[in-house]
Amino acid sequence: MQAIRLRPASPGQPPYSPQNPAPSSALQLGNDVQIPMPTHAGELLVRIRAATVTRDELTWPEIYVTQSAIPGLDFAGTVVSTSSSNEESPFKPGDEIFGMVDTDRSSVWAEYAVVKVEEACAKPLMLSWEEAAALPLSALTAYQALFDKAGLPRPAFGDLRNRSHNVQETTGRRILITGATGCVGIYLVQLAKLAGNHIAALTSSVDRNRAFLLSLGADEVVETGNLGKDIRTYDAIIDTIGGKILEMCWSRVTLGGNLVSVESSSFGFDQKHRQTSADPREDVRAVFFIVKPSRAQLEEISQAIDLGLLRAFVAESFPLMDAQLAYDQCKQRSSGRGKIVLTI
CATH class of the missing domain: 3.40.50.720 (NAD(P)-binding Rossmann-like Domain)
Incomplete structure (x- = not known):
């Protein structure tokens, strides 16, 4: 699958960290990244359609826990499969969902990602993929x-x-x-x-x-x-x-x-x-505080969207291959309203 991964620092250079954050040029598109699979109860494999760019994500400590990490928290996409556990899932293949993964599990700047049931909610019917992805974290x-x-x-x-x-x-x-x-x-x-x-x-x-x-x-x-x-x-x-x-x-x-x-x-x-x-x-x-995923709260937010009480905003959209440009744009002040989105 295609995915944006964080390239390690060059040999002889200090490793990237929150004190020495990676530049946006370290965000590289890989075309042969292995598709992840659900391995635990309550997990879903999702075909990602849109994901958002969060300002200063490359300064967060969580992204340096693993090598070649895939950034991204907000997502909107389609359920491909659920875990093999006998535990009943609220979602089935083909369901359109949106949500955010926990900050210690960033992974959605990719064609596919594994998310937890409690991190996702049915996508509001009236929102596009981009609008749905722009909503959860904010x-x-x-x-x-x-x-x-x-x-x-x-x-x-x-x-x-x-x-x-x-x-x-x-x-x-x-x-x-x-x-x-x-x-x-x-x-x-x-x-x-x-x-x-x-x-x-x-x-x-x-x-x-x-x-x-x-x-x-x-x-x-x-x-x-x-x-x-x-x-x-x-x-x-x-x-x-x-x-x-x-x-x-x-x-x-x-x-x-x-x-x-x-x-x-x-x-x-x-x-x-x-x-x-x-x-x-x-x-x-x-x-x-730092925000935590919540399916119950996403359901309330989704209800407000479907009732026309809440508006979602997309400032700008970029294709996945332009993640570096999107991240640079996100760090600058913009007249646009809402999140910058990657379409996948």
Whole structure:
């Protein structure tokens, strides 16, 4: 099969690692890679139709655990076979599915991949392969940040079918979302609004992004440069940027509120703040987390898509052979909305 593999460092050069990440030129197309096979209960062989590119994936430690690793987490494709176990599977050959593999099992930049049943869900009927692949990691990150980590009540999507953002009943909870036009931010805005919250969307350009963010359900759009001047507080802040913006967010959370960051550079930010700040904000519940696969949550997200409550976004598509170009494009700021996708 065809697959993109990570070529090892050249002889005499230090091995690639998170401290010495591989350049995008190390992403090479192989034409004779062995097709993997399901070997354990609950596994599926999937013919991959589309997969996404995640910014900075070549800096993650998981990708250097094995040699010649195949990158890629998000996927959409068709079930080819299930494991030989007698355990009944919710999927059968021919089923169209989408999902994300766990971060320690990246493997979907390939024609075929083995995924676990709990990492997959039936593909929303109204989505293309590319749109379906663009959804899982970003939407699951948003879902888990809002409802698992920040503790906001989950929306009952079936009850919202005939409602629009303009007539949505609000709870009075005020939520600030940083990086609101980013790959995760666009789902944070939509899901938080569907849960009935008042949404303040932080963006680098109100002029460029205001209409788009309001169309997603934001109630107000805040310029990033104005955050330091904003004296309002929020019941929860979901951060996708990290750095200085995250530092400023501490003073914007209400007593007993939640501050959640999904930006990879924010690991341990709560301990660092409380050890170094004159105001450690012990009253704030702060957490950084890494998204985990969840079939149950994907099913809820899929329901919201099929009901027309949630929109999926594809910024750009590339063929598998152009994975290096796609990765380079992903690292640059783009005016496109959503994920960059590889078609296979």
